[in-house]
Amino acid sequence: EAGVTQFPSHSVIEKGQTVTLRCDPISGHDNLYWYRRVMGKEIKFLLHFVKESKQDESGMPNNRFLAERTGGTYSTLKVQPAELEDSGVYFCASSQELALNEQFFGPGTRLTVL
Amino acid sequence: DQQVKQNSPSLSVQEGRISILNCDYTNSMFDYFLWYKKYPAEGPTFLISISSIKDKNEDGRFTVFLNKSAKHLSLHIVPSQPGDSAVYFCAARSTGSARQLTFGSGTQLTVLP
Numbered sequence: 001e002a003g004v005t006q007f008p009s010h011s012v013i014e015k016g017q018t019v020t021l022r023c024d025p026i027s028g029h030d031n032l033y034w035y036r037r038v039m040g041k042e043i044k045f046l047l048h049f050v051k052e053s054k055q056d057e058s059g060m061p062n063n064r065f066l067a068e069r070t071g072g073t074y075s076t077l078k079v080q081p082a083e084l085e086d087s088g089v090y091f092c093a094s095s096q097e098l099a100l101n102e103q104f105f106g107p108g109t110r111l112t113v114l
Numbered sequence: 115d116q117q118v119k120q121n122s123p124s125l126s127v128q129e130g131r132i133s134i135l136n137c138d139y140t141n142s143m144f145d146y147f148l149w150y151k152k153y154p155a156e157g158p159t160f161l162i163s164i165s166s167i168k169d170k171n172e173d174g175r176f177t178v179f180l181n182k183s184a185k186h187l188s189l190h191i192v193p194s195q196p197g198d199s200a201v202y203f204c205a206a207r208s209t210g211s212a213r214q215l216t217f218g219s220g221t222q223l224t225v226l227p
Contacts, residue, residue: 004157031213042116043158043203043217056214091157095213102148103215105157 002026004106006092012112018080021109023092025074031055031095032075033103034067038088046090049075061086082113117141118206120218128226133191135221137204140185144206148215149178149189152201161202162189194225 005024013019025032034046046065047057051072060067064083069075079086089110093103119138127133135149145166150158164171164178164187171178177190191198204218 009155033214035215035217040219042118042219043205043215045214045216048214059214093157102160102163104160105150107155107157 004092004094004104006090006106006109008109009107010110010112012114013082014114015084016081018078019082019111021077021079021090021092021111023075023077023106025092025094026104028096029094029104030072030097031103032069033093033095034075034077035091035093035105036088037091037108038085043091046077079111082111084113087111087113115140116218117144118204118216118218120202120204120221122221123219124222124224126224126226127194129196130193133189133194133198133223133225135189135191135202135204135223137187137189137218138185139187139206141206141208141216142185143208144216146207147178147180147187148205148207149176150203150205150217151198152203152220158203191223194223196225196227199223199225 007022032049035043037043045059048055049069066078089108091108092106095103148163149161151161152158162176164180180187201220203220205215
């Protein structure tokens with residue numbers, strides 16, 4: 001069974017540019033989460049989808065971040081315009097409805113904003 | 115303010131000995147705790163978990179202990195192996211939350227051969 005996949009693995013952009021990160025969850029997993037780890041600190045929650053609906057977006061830093069999950073399959077996270085403090089590793093995770101506690105993580109996208 | 119704290123950024127242990135990783139939390143609403151292991155350039159991998167109704171959970175070489183009164187949990191690895199060298203994250207989930215996990219900042223474990 002394929003795990004959670006993320007694309008790209010690395011992205012280097014300049015301040016003010018736009019970047020879109022993609023996450024493909026494990027097939028059949030209705031719950032999809034985005035997290036971010038900045039500068040080797042803790043992994044912080046950004047938002048949670050159940051199928052195509054945003055269940056909780058309380059962790060989104062500001063309105064420069066936009067997440068979508070059209071059709072309830074893969075998800076995208078767009079940062080527009082990117083700022084220096086957006087640099088970090090963005091993780092996506094997914095879980096089944098009946099196994100809510102364990103979340104399976106993707107390898108992450110390392111975003112560097114110059 | 116961090117609700118889950120891992121105060122030791124790094125830990126070195128000799129192969130075959132016990133590794134003890136510690137985690138403290140402040141939110142009394144947390145009811146489920148997890149440990150994840152992370153290798154470089156990979157995502158966190160689930161290792162072991164414990165519900166707040168228990169004080170111990172064991173899985174092979176890994177045991178997690180929960181002390182609710184002290185708001186403290188620990189992960190014991192015995193015997194430690196070089197392949198256990200990784201960053202270990204403590205995470206917690208609270209009752210009624212939208213299932214988001216709150217993570218600590220991680221502890222880098224190095225097992226020396």
